[in-house]
Amino acid sequence: xxxxxxxxxxxxxxxxxxxxxxxxxxxxxxxxxxxxxxxxxxxxxxxxxxxxxxxxxxxxxxxxxxxxxxxxxxxxxxxxxxxxxxxxxxxxxxxxxxxxxxxxxxxxxxxxxxxxxxxxxxxxxxxxxxxxxxxxxxxxxxxxxxxxxxxxxxxxxxxxxxxxxxxxxxxxx
Amino acid sequence: xxxxxxxxxxxxxxxxxxxxxxxxxxxxxxxxxxxxxxxxxxxxxxxxxxxxxxxxxxxxxxxxxxxxxxxxxxxxxxxxxxxxxxxxxxxxxxxxxxxxxxxxxxxxxxxxxxxxxxxxxxxxxxxxxxxxxxxxxxxxxxxxxxxxxxxxxxxxxxxxxxxxxxxxxxxxxxxxxxxxxxxxxxxxxxxxxxxxxxxxxxxxxxxxxxxxxxxxxxxxxxxxxxxxxxxxxxxxxxxxxxxxxxxxxxxxxxxxxxxxxxxxxxxxxxxxxxxxxxxxxxxxxxxxxxxxxxxxxxxxxxxxxxxxxxxxxxxxxxxxxxxxxxxxxxxxxxxxxxxxxxxxxxxxxxxxxxxxxxxxxxxxxxxxxxxxxxxxxxxxxxxxxxxxxxxxxxxxxxxxxxxxxxxxxxxxxxxxxxxxxxxxxxxxxxxxxxxxxxxxxxxxxxxxxxxxxxxxxxxxxxxxxxxxxxxxxxxxxxxxxxxxx
Numbered sequence: 001x002x003x004x005x006x007x008x009x010x011x012x013x014x015x016x017x018x019x020x021x022x023x024x025x026x027x028x029x030x031x032x033x034x035x036x037x038x039x040x041x042x043x044x045x046x047x048x049x050x051x052x053x054x055x056x057x058x059x060x061x062x063x064x065x066x067x068x069x070x071x072x073x074x075x076x077x078x079x080x081x082x083x084x085x086x087x088x089x090x091x092x093x094x095x096x097x098x099x100x101x102x103x104x105x106x107x108x109x110x111x112x113x114x115x116x117x118x119x120x121x122x123x124x125x126x127x128x129x130x131x132x133x134x135x136x137x138x139x140x141x142x143x144x145x146x147x148x149x150x151x152x153x154x155x156x157x158x159x160x161x162x163x164x165x166x167x168x169x170x171x172x173x
Numbered sequence: 174x175x176x177x178x179x180x181x182x183x184x185x186x187x188x189x190x191x192x193x194x195x196x197x198x199x200x201x202x203x204x205x206x207x208x209x210x211x212x213x214x215x216x217x218x219x220x221x222x223x224x225x226x227x228x229x230x231x232x233x234x235x236x237x238x239x240x241x242x243x244x245x246x247x248x249x250x251x252x253x254x255x256x257x258x259x260x261x262x263x264x265x266x267x268x269x270x271x272x273x274x275x276x277x278x279x280x281x282x283x284x285x286x287x288x289x290x291x292x293x294x295x296x297x298x299x300x301x302x303x304x305x306x307x308x309x310x311x312x313x314x315x316x317x318x319x320x321x322x323x324x325x326x327x328x329x330x331x332x333x334x335x336x337x338x339x340x341x342x343x344x345x346x347x348x349x350x351x352x353x354x355x356x357x358x359x360x361x362x363x364x365x366x367x368x369x370x371x372x373x374x375x376x377x378x379x380x381x382x383x384x385x386x387x388x389x390x391x392x393x394x395x396x397x398x399x400x401x402x403x404x405x406x407x408x409x410x411x412x413x414x415x416x417x418x419x420x421x422x423x424x425x426x427x428x429x430x431x432x433x434x435x436x437x438x439x440x441x442x443x444x445x446x447x448x449x450x451x452x453x454x455x456x457x458x459x460x461x462x463x464x465x466x467x468x469x470x471x472x473x474x475x476x477x478x479x480x481x482x483x484x485x486x487x488x489x490x491x492x493x494x495x496x497x498x499x500x501x502x503x504x505x506x507x508x509x510x511x512x513x514x515x516x517x518x519x520x521x522x523x524x525x526x527x528x529x530x531x532x533x534x535x536x537x538x539x540x541x542x543x544x545x546x547x548x549x550x551x552x553x554x555x556x557x558x559x560x561x562x563x564x565x566x567x568x569x570x571x572x573x574x575x576x577x578x579x580x581x582x583x584x585x586x587x588x589x590x591x592x593x594x595x596x597x598x599x600x601x602x603x604x605x606x607x608x609x610x611x612x613x614x615x616x617x618x619x620x621x622x623x624x625x626x627x628x629x630x631x632x633x634x635x636x637x638x639x640x641x642x643x644x645x646x647x648x649x650x651x652x653x654x655x656x657x658x
Contacts, residue, residue: 069273071388083414094309095276095385095549131227 023069033109036070047126049158052111055102056147058156063135066121069097073122081106100142104130105172114159123152177246186242189202193221193237201250203614204259204288206374207326208267209237215239218326219262220288232256234258241473256292261294270375271321278518281389285324286590291566306352307479313360315436316378320352323377323508329353329369336433337365337525353377364523371422373431381422382440383479387413396424398622399438400607401493402521406430406438407614410608410627418445418627428620437529444567451592451603453633462601464596467633470608471640473600474586475647477560478507485558486549487572488513488543489565489589490532492637493612493624497534497541499641500564506648512554514571515536515545528617535613548572552579555597560584565637566606568591588640605630606638612638 012018047053058066069086075114087098113122125147134139149156174263176179176190179547186195191214196203206218212396225240226232226247234254249255274280284440298337305558306320327344330353334340341361345354355361370380392411399421407426407569413419421441423434454470456461467475478484484511488500497511504511515532522529532538532545539545546554553562561583563569567588577595579585585597588604615624630636635643 019534068276069385070280071391072275074388075390085387088385 012025015164017151034114039134041129045078045128047128049154051126051128052124053127054104054107054109054117054125054130055111055113055122055145056127056152057142057145058121058123058149058152059146060149064091065096065142066119066149067097067120068093068095068119070095072116072118076112076116077124078110079106080113081108097142100145102140102145104138104140105135120156120159123155125152125155174397175242175244177242177244177248179248179436180251181247181287185584188350190241191238192223192225192235192240192242192246192248193501194245195242196223196237196248196250205238205249206284207328209328209372209432211373212328212331213273215327218324219260220266222255222258222262224252224279226304251617258536260292260294260333263289264306265297266324267293267297268299269321271323273319273322273376276385277322278379278386278389279322283376284374293645304574311360311381312355312378313362313366315381316361317381317384318353319379321376323325323353324375324376325351325353328372328374329378330364332368332372336368336442337363338524339363342369348638349596356365363438364435364521364527365433368423368434370431380420382442385622387419392419393627395625395627396623397421397439397608397625398629399434400533400534400614401437401438401441401531402526403528403532404429404526404624405430405533405614405620407622408434408438412565412608412627413458415628416447418442429616429618429622430526433526435521435523435525437492437521437527445608447631449592450463450590450631451601451614451634452631453603455592455598455601461594462598465600467602467635467640468643470602471643471647472601474602474644476564477584477586477599478648479651480560480584482506482559482577483511485510485561486511487546487555487561487563487568488533488538489563489568489571490516490538491566491607492534493610493614494534495612496539496565496637496641497543498540499645500637501541501640502542503562503630503648504647508644511541511543512546513543513549514551515547515573517547530617533616533622534614534617536617537613540615547626548575551617552576553587555579555583558600560586562586562588563564564588564641566590566604566605589639603631603634604640605634609634610636 069084071084074084076119081103083101084097085099086095088094091098112125114124176183178185180357184199193203193208203221207215208221209632210302212639219236222234223237225235265333278284280286288315308321310318312318330342334343339586341355342353344351346352350468369378379622392413395410397408397410400406407429408425409424411420421439423430423432427433434606454467456465456470479623484507486504487513500511500622506513518529569591581596583597584599587593587598587601590604590606608627610624610626611626616622
């Protein structure tokens, strides 16, 4: 057992009031300094083009989905979060997804799907929040994943720059 | 045998086969598009070129599929010259080939894709636009042609001429305008069209039934045997994500089907559908059939069979030899004779593969001493009996509507893939379909075809072998218990 001896307080310390004033002066200084506390969730988190949020499917201006259900994101996904079934369409590019599910609980936001996509159809969006009352509701289907390309433009531009890809959005005939 | 030198190593090769065969059998992976071991070589794609030196003369580059082997030939399939020539060929083949891989059904098993990945350039050098041709031209009910993807290897043309001997396809027009076509755009006919999608080295000819159904790398491939006729073609069973059967493809078997299979077997997908399958077991309650534990269902079946009299036993023609042996044991314990249902021969027989006999294991079951019986005779036999066992895949469907008219005094035990709701049924147990179990079928020529487990059976469905064993064990315990009493 060790006996710790308390420090004897000096006279000024025993007076108590000067120490209160000293403490309040720290508070007063902090009030006028730049605030670093974020008022989340009232204030959303700041994002930029490097933010890797949840993956979303890009939809062109003419309401057609870019995805052709080639399955490369599905096979690239290290967490097996993606499941795709294809179907035929009358459009020029004959194939589109019939089912495109991302299990958001499995998704680890690694961005491999974005990297694998040959059609620039899937991008890591700036959406970060994920909460619901059941696991089933967090398996997002195609309707929940669709976003107009304008919403993903910043990330899309960044990815083009990053990969030094050619600028045209379509890489096939 | 002829002796040639491949990469400086002496090898013995078959003089009747072209050089490319010698290279492939000796571990040289020379690419090929127009050459197919089952078809006559034409040497139109030029991708199989290798460097060959004979005697003391300078070396030449030859197409290995059209070059016969000769004694003393020295072959350099991997020399720089050979690679350069092949790379140039590839560039021409890719000149007009669209960058369709993301939507192409062949992607993942495409020879052109594989070799382009291994050897091709990262970027094309040509500035001219690619050919624009028809991308979804229907060639009948089975095949869809994408003219842009075609590299004009003419395998499909030769297949139609040489294998089913019904020439219907041709290379129409000349030069850069060449396309694969049928006469006056007539649809293809015949029972072997499905093979066209297999022989096509690129994604030009695809099955309309498989179009955009799955990416091939997601399919689990298991070796199996086709059960649609007594030929028993060796097949690969391809299942998507452990559930849905997506396609059958022929598997090379020199003794049975070589490289081919007929469309009847290839498109027998519905027969293995998981929809409406009998899951677990059903037993007759006070009135209705109710879901039950499989063990209770076996008890109920044993109760049916311990009553006096010899039950009628009718087996499905899809029963394997192993299951047949267990059924024979059971029938011996019951003192019954086993019949197997043998539907009449259909009119699908041809002189290539299809035998017209829908029983894939006729020889195996007859070898076990089972006697063939047609549906009418089987129903007559059943209506005269007091208890019966009908057993095996699709047996209910084969016996047909007549089952509903069987008298209620007949106590029927059913082991089938599909539930059967007729008044005579007392107990019912699920069995696996032929892509969900192992076993052997003996084909029309006595060749043993192995079944493989491509996916697990529905929940609560035990292998038929196990169900029959349990039933025999249950019957023997009841017999001894009854003897002691």
